[in-house]
Each structure stands twice: as C-alpha cells, then as structure tokens.
Amino acid sequence: MNQLFIHPRLGKKAAAFLAREHKLLIGGKWLPARSGKVFDTYDPGTGRVIARVAEGDAGDIDLAVNAAREAFENGPWGRITPSDRGKMIWRLADLLEQNADEIAELEALNNGKSLSTARNSDVPLSADLFRYMAGWATKITGETLSISTPGTYHTFTVREPIGVVGQIIPWNGPLAMATWKLAPALATGCTVVLKPAEQTPLTALRLGELIQEVGIPDGVVNIVTGFGHTAGAAIAAHPGIDKVAFTGSSEVGRIIVKAAAGNLKKVSLELGGKSPVIVFPDADMSVAVPGVTQGIFANSGQVCTAGSRLFAHKKVFDRVVEGIAEQASKIRVGHGLNDGTQMGPVISQVQMERVSDYIEQGRAAGATVAAGGGRVGDEGYFLEPTILTDTNPEMSVVREEIFGPVLCAMSFDDDDLDRIAKQANDSIYGLAGSIWTRDLSTAHKMARRIRAGRIGVNVHGSTDAAIPTGGFKESGWGREKGHEGLHLYTEVKSVIVAL
Known part of the structure; x- marks a missing residue:
C-alpha cells in the first residue's frame, strides 16, 4: 500500500x-x-x-x-x-x-x-x-x-x-x-x-x-x-x-x-459544452484578449462552459490569436499550492493523455499549433495552454469537448449575423457563449441568435449565485x-x- x-x-x-x-x-x-x-x-x-x-x-x-x-x-x-x-x-x-x-x-x-x-x-x-x-x-x-x-x-x-x-x-x-x-x-x-x-x-x-x-x-x-x-x-x-x-x-x-x-x-x-466565442472587428482588444484567454484557460480548461471555439473576424483574427498566445505564454503553470501558480494540472494521467491525444488529432487533421501543445515537467499532469489554428468544423477538436486547456481558433469574413450564428450554433452542445463587440445592437441581436443557456457580452460569463446556468440541446x-x-x-x- x-x-x-x-x-x-x-x-x-x-x-x-x-x-x-x-x-x-x-x-x-x-x-x-x-x-x-x-x-x-x-x-x-x-x-x-x-x-x-x-x-x-x-x-x-x-x-x-x-x-x-x-x-x-x-x-x-x-x-x-x-x-x-x-x-x-x-x-x-x-x-x-x-x-x-x-x-x-x-x-x-x-x-x-x-x-x-x-x-x-x-x-x-x-x-x-x-x-x-x-x-x-x-x-x-x-x-x-x-x-x-x-x-x-x-x-x-x-x-x-x-x-x-x-x-x-x-x-x-x-x-x-x-x-x-x-x-x-x-x-x-x-x-x-x-x-x-x-x-x-x-x-x-x-x-x-x-x-x-x-x-x-x-x-x-x-x-x-x-x-x-x-x-x-x-x-x-x-x-x-x-x-x-x-x-x-x-x-x-x-x-x-x-x-x-x-x-x-x-x-x-x-x-458538456463547446462554447463559441465571437470576436467582432470593433471589439475592445484590451478587454477581449484577456477575457477570451481567461475563458478557456481558467481551471486548466476543465470547465463545461469554457470558451473553446474562437470565431474572430478576419480583420482582427491574427491580432486576437497573437494576443491570446502572448498571454498564454505568461501563464504560470505549476502545483496548486505553489506561490504564484495561475494554472494547475489537469485532474489525472487519463485526462492528460486524453487532451494530448486531441491535440495530436488536430495536428493530424491539418491544424497548426500556434501556442503550447506539450506537457510541462515530468511530475504531475501539467499541460501547456494550447491554441490550434487552421481548424475547421469537421475536426474532432472543434466538434468534441476536450475539457482541457485547448482553444480552437477560426476566422470569419462575414457581416451577416445569421450566418455567423449558424457557425456558432453548429454543435450538439448549447451551454454557453460570448460576444465581444462595442456595438450594442450587434450584441443584443447575436445574444438572441446563439442557442445556449448563458451568453456573455464583453465577458465570457459570471459565477454569480443569481444567474441560472444550464444548457440547450445535449448540454442538459x-x-x-x-x-x-x-x-x-x-x-x-x-x-x-x-x-
């Protein structure tokens, strides 16, 4: 024993x-x-x-x-x-x-x-x-x-x-x-x-x-x-x-x-969830970039409402991804009891292998690892905050819940809110989502179109006791x-x- x-x-x-x-x-x-x-x-x-x-x-x-x-x-x-x-x-x-x-x-x-x-x-x-x-x-x-x-x-x-x-x-x-x-x-x-x-x-x-x-x-x-x-x-x-x-x-x-x-x-x-995060070209990047980063990497991505599918307008896509990658590189990964730790391990060896396997599936399907992608250290179950670009809705990393610190980034070049919402809603899940824009009309219109139980505008979510949490579709x-x-x-x- x-x-x-x-x-x-x-x-x-x-x-x-x-x-x-x-x-x-x-x-x-x-x-x-x-x-x-x-x-x-x-x-x-x-x-x-x-x-x-x-x-x-x-x-x-x-x-x-x-x-x-x-x-x-x-x-x-x-x-x-x-x-x-x-x-x-x-x-x-x-x-x-x-x-x-x-x-x-x-x-x-x-x-x-x-x-x-x-x-x-x-x-x-x-x-x-x-x-x-x-x-x-x-x-x-x-x-x-x-x-x-x-x-x-x-x-x-x-x-x-x-x-x-x-x-x-x-x-x-x-x-x-x-x-x-x-x-x-x-x-x-x-x-x-x-x-x-x-x-x-x-x-x-x-x-x-x-x-x-x-x-x-x-x-x-x-x-x-x-x-x-x-x-x-x-x-x-x-x-x-x-x-x-x-x-x-x-x-x-x-x-x-x-x-x-x-x-x-x-x-x-x-x-489960596979929550969409939609960044419009007019978004305040000083708010959106740290907000999206927090929305996926908090609790090592082990959050059912995690913003794991990023849709950023083509005009700002590179800027958004680069900003998130820079913030991800500064996240201090370590034991939960260590001073200064910002992101701990995933829960188990099984979960670490599961998340790592998804990253490899993404690579094999043509995704690019824009940040992270590997293990941290040789003790415990630590993974790097990871960003995958060149992803598409047919990939398992986009369609399935990974439940780890992995963000799948995609761009859109469209001003039609219905078409944008259709991409965001292309999931068996409907737990949460967030919209990043300065335009009040766009925010309200998109919030109505996204089929999910909780929508954030210029914030990915809130843990307040008064806010009901639950999902549409196969999210519960x-x-x-x-x-x-x-x-x-x-x-x-x-x-x-x-x-």
Whole structure:
C-alpha cells in the first residue's frame, strides 16, 4: 500500500484532515463501506496518494437512501420552519468562511487548481450561494388561481419539496458543484444522498463535517464516496430516490437517464459544452484578449462552459490569436499550492493523455499549433495552454469537448449575423457563449441568435449565485443557481376548495 504524501506547503488543519480515516456519512454517522474497501485519492500536481477514502457501492447507497427517506418523512427536518432552515444554511456559509484556508488547501491539493483561485473564488462563491439560497427558504410560494368552473372555489398552488434527491457531482469544481446542488435542495426541504467524484472526494467530506456542526438533522445530508459505475449507478437506479441531479459528461448523462426510467424519477443534467466565442472587428482588444484567454484557460480548461471555439473576424483574427498566445505564454503553470501558480494540472494521467491525444488529432487533421501543445515537467499532469489554428468544423477538436486547456481558433469574413450564428450554433452542445463587440445592437441581436443557456457580452460569463446556468440541446436539462435552481427541487400541487 502506497504511503500517504503530505505536501510540505499544506497547513496543519488540512494535513490533520488528510491523515484521518475517511468514512461515509450515512444517517448522521461516519461509517466504513459495507465491503470494507477503500480507494486512493491523488494529488494531480504530483501523482502521489494523499488520502484513502471508503469505497461505497450499491449497498451503502441503499443505506443512505433509507436514512434520507426516514429523515424526510419522519425526522425533524420537515417540521423545521423555513426561517430556521434558512438560518442553518446561512450558518453553513459562515463555517465555510471560518475554515476557508483549510478548505481551499484541500481543494487546491485534490483538484489541482491554484490556491489563490480556491481561496479567493471557490470558497467565497460557495458561501455566497449558500446565503443566496438561505434567503429563498422563506420565499417559496405558490399562486392563487381564478378559475371558470361553475360554482364558488378557492383555488391555489403550493410548492413542496420533491423528496429524496440523489446528487452526483464532478471533479472539476468539487466544492462549488456540491454547493450548487446542496444549497437549493436544503432550502426547499429535501433530503440528499450526495456522491462526489471519485477523483475529488475530500472537500465534500469536509463539508459533511460542517453540516453536522451546523446542526442540520441526521440523515438530511448523506455523503457516499465511491465510483460512478457502482455508487453513481446505484443512485440513478434506486427506486427510493425521487430525483437525480447530475453534472458531468453527456455520455454519463445518457446512462443516468436510462437508469432513472425505472421509477420515472425526475432528472436534471448539466452536461458538456463547446462554447463559441465571437470576436467582432470593433471589439475592445484590451478587454477581449484577456477575457477570451481567461475563458478557456481558467481551471486548466476543465470547465463545461469554457470558451473553446474562437470565431474572430478576419480583420482582427491574427491580432486576437497573437494576443491570446502572448498571454498564454505568461501563464504560470505549476502545483496548486505553489506561490504564484495561475494554472494547475489537469485532474489525472487519463485526462492528460486524453487532451494530448486531441491535440495530436488536430495536428493530424491539418491544424497548426500556434501556442503550447506539450506537457510541462515530468511530475504531475501539467499541460501547456494550447491554441490550434487552421481548424475547421469537421475536426474532432472543434466538434468534441476536450475539457482541457485547448482553444480552437477560426476566422470569419462575414457581416451577416445569421450566418455567423449558424457557425456558432453548429454543435450538439448549447451551454454557453460570448460576444465581444462595442456595438450594442450587434450584441443584443447575436445574444438572441446563439442557442445556449448563458451568453456573455464583453465577458465570457459570471459565477454569480443569481444567474441560472444550464444548457440547450445535449448540454442538459434544467437550470442550476438563481431562482430557477429552486424549481429543480420542488413539485407543484394544485388545491381546489369548493366553498
């Protein structure tokens, strides 16, 4: 068995957490997996083992679902007032902030992102989302209806919690994705079985400890670590789960939909993307160039909304590409815990090989590597920020989600917005996009034409809690965050009273 590696830059609290035995949170108790199995968790910056985590499977999921069902139907959770529910969620945000340094270190170590990103973005944005949803707990309302049926009636609707929710989160933003799903579920009064990605279970487990510290009743949140083909599949198929919320690949999303058909449970999906970035000749290059750079290379390109397809007008194409290449060359690639790191590794050896293979596919198909294209160092899973030019819509690098720091650049020489939009929409995905122009009319017209769930104008996007996120086409079903995110966790009931 490999010896655990404790990174020398890790703080005492984070190091102490890693050294603990990492069990499953089920019904308020920390339990080993029923099989007794554990699996290794790695630091993608070194490729070394940093923790061992219980390997839950279908039997553990069944225990967790039963605990969540008991908490939903018979526990105190359903009797807690919306105001008190909101206060608990708010206190959870406070605890996140109070433990921000430790949690940021765990996120940076386990996911690979820079410590500054984890500390200044992931943790505070997660706290903000908990507070945003805490405020909605007292504002979940129905409507009074006027009906035309003969007689006198009082007719209204109410929104009720959907019940027991299975939530499966990805590895690219472990803390943030857990928050996106837990916060609205708790605000609406649901109970949860959460499965973090097998690559990045650590901050979800630490969050489970904070949930207990806040006083959220036992069984309301259950956390089962394990693999997608066992624990994740069991969540999707379990007849005791009323709804599944999944963020991840479109391929796995399809599998979940099929498995969920058993009891016709509700499903929401936030899936892949291949987001277009359209730069018009009048764009402010001092804004567009760094904005496009950030939009593709943030989090090592491992963002479902990443702006991975660049369409720049022929008049400015060379200037845009050269500007992005210059900025990319200055990005400091390194271990997430190192001072000054701006871009960390991709998540695993498998992902590094996948991204590298796509770059080679692009080369073989005639693309030019205008920047990057190679590995950085010989330890960990680091790749250079990469730009491919001479690409076209028939290439796999343009059509398929790479999920790495690779930008595919194409030019257009057209002023017809419909034709430009047709190129941008030529994708099975429709998650996000951005438009870079000084022309207000062009911005609004293009925003209406792009078929995607989120469009930025002179910005690629925003992580604000109030903005719904989700996709058109094969990018998923439903919207997370914002008021829309609450609707994923409620059912509408109509009540007709004859007077």
